[in-house]
Amino acid sequence: MTLNPASRPIEIGETANHYWHLYKRNTDRSINQAGRSFARREPNFLEDASEPVSSLFAFDFSRLRDHPDPDSVLPSLLVAIPVMGKGLLLLLFLFSLLAAAAAAAAEARANKSSSLEGLFWATGKDESELLAVVESKEEPSAGEDEIDGFAGGFSSLDGMLQWAIGHSDPEKLKEKAMDVQRLSEDELKKRRLEIKELMEKLKTPSDAELMKIAIADLNNSSITLEDRQRALNELLFLVEPIDNANDLDKLGGLVVVIRELDNTETDIRTTSAWILGKASQNNALVQNQILTHGALTKLMKMVNSSFTEEAVKALYAISALIRNNEIGQRLFYSEEGYIMLQDIMSNSSIDIRLRKKAAFLVADLADYQLQYADNSELHYLGDRFFLKAVVDLILTPDLDLQEKALLAVRSLLQLTSTDASDLRDFCSLDWILERMREDLEKLMLEEDLRDFVNEIESLRREVAIIFHSKLEKVAWVPT
Structure with a gap:
């Protein structure tokens, strides 16, 4: 998008790229300094911009340095911009500066040793001043760590706005304000519509x-x-x-x-x-x-x-x-979702991720039934073939799957619909738990697995206690 057809074309990307390189080569320069360099380099950047931008955004940037009475500028500025508000006043200026600031923040510390040649290119200082700047880089400055927040310059967009107001020409602003006041109602409506469309494009x-x-x-x-x-x-x-x-x-x-x-x-x-x-x-x-x-x-x-x-x-x-x-x-x-889970758990050729998810879901279903539902109504989880599919997972070589299987068995054991005799006689749970204890003892020798194996062994003992307690209740017959 060309912004300056009246003098020479300036592309937003070109301008931002210029100040990105400026920051790369001069990481101690602030947004404030970059703005002054921008004013020296492009004094008519906004003033010569094509309509409708000029009457709403015009500044004489050649006078950005020493305005004697900043407070006198604000009323004229607000009159000159009846629609836009203060945020979009510096919109075009910000495209260049914020692009530079973002790049500078990312590379500030990596490019700390800027060359003397780069400093001379970007500033108006003489050689002795530049040498002093280079030497000063050996000492950390108070604001060095603030570059991500517009170091040494503006802490916010409001600060940038106030700086721009304080270094603008009030006479020029009054002139532009009068231009706006002379616009017809239709022209103002057109401007507002254009501004609204621009805002929509910029809005995230x-x-x-x-x-x-x-x-x-x-x-x-x-x-x-x-x-x-x-x-x-x-x-x-x-x-x-x-x-x-x-x-x-x-x-x-x-x-x-x-x-x-x-x-x-x-x-x-x-x-x-x-x-x-x-x-x-x-x-x-x-x-x-x-x-x-x-x-x-x-x-x-x-x-x-x-x-x-x-x-x-x-x-x-x-x-x-x-x-x-x-x-x-x-x-x-x-x-028949329980049949689906049973088929997954009992098929050793199925991807282990599916078997883990199936075992996890079984534990989740059993826990919900324990907490909320009437156990007598949902008896599917107590089916002996379903129980065997879960118990057999305990002997798989994958420790994570073993843990999930133990958690599922622990929850299933607490359901009234689960028959402890089926777990002993049909599923061989007591033998499997003992076999698991022996395997875990061997794994304890591996230091990198020891903590996890200890957790699984603790869970195994808990399951064994619940299982034998349930078996005792089944074996005891009141006389």
Whole structure:
């Protein structure tokens, strides 16, 4: 965008680039100093700008150094800018300076040893002054660590504004103010509209607006597969905050994402399941919305996918969707979800991530049933084949999976629907726990595993105590 057609073209990128190099070569220079250098270099940068910028933003930057009466400038300035307010007054100036400041903050310490030649290029000092500046760099300055906050210059945009006001020409401002006052009503309306459009372009879109854009893209059947994946990735990031997740259904996002579970592309289905899992994590409102839209059945089918990542994300979504949700869990059982978990845990060829998630979900379901539900109603977890699938995981070589299996067994043992005799006779739990103790003793010799192994051994002993206590209750018959 060319800002100075009246004299010679200056591109915003070119100007910012110039001051970025200025800061790279002179890291001790402040925003204040850069502004003065800017004024010497481009005295008519804003004054000669094309309409409508000139009448609203004009300054005589050749007088930026020594204004005698800064306070007298403010009334004229406010008259000259009836619409814009103080923020946009320095908008064009800030494009250059803030770009330079951002680059300077990132590289300030790395470029601390600036050359003498660079200092001479960027300032009007003579050689002796420059030598003094170079020598002074050996001593840390009081404000050296403040470069990220406009070191040695302005601590805020208000400070920059006040500096600009104090170094401007009041007569020039009054002249421009009179120009604005002479504008017709239609011309003023046109200016306001142009300013509003500029503000809209500069405004950072909200999360809700970004979600609307992504959802609109997903509703567009003609977009490319790459753009569809990009839109899903954006939603995956945006739904993490609970407020955004709550807005997803209002914006029509849940329907769109659930529809993508039927997409022919594996990556699209996988990301869609991931979004549903994130959005419903510990969020009863979103859980119920997703359940109402019928997503659970689709997710359960996806768990059987031959694509491991798709199956993993689908099971993750199921776990998040039904956690602490009675409606979701009843629907899960009615769809024979416990059989799905049993098949995953008993199949040693299945990816271990799926088996871990399955064991974790079993513990979660048992804990919920213990805390909230009537144990006599939900007997599925007490099935002997289901119990054996969980118990057998204890002997897997993966310590993390062993821990998750023990946690699941501990919770299952506390359900009234779990028969301790089945765990002893059909699942061989007592033998498996003893075998595990022997294996853990050997692992104790490995120093890097010792702490984790101690935790697992403590959990194993706890499970053994609960198990034998339950067996004693079964064996004791009152007379």
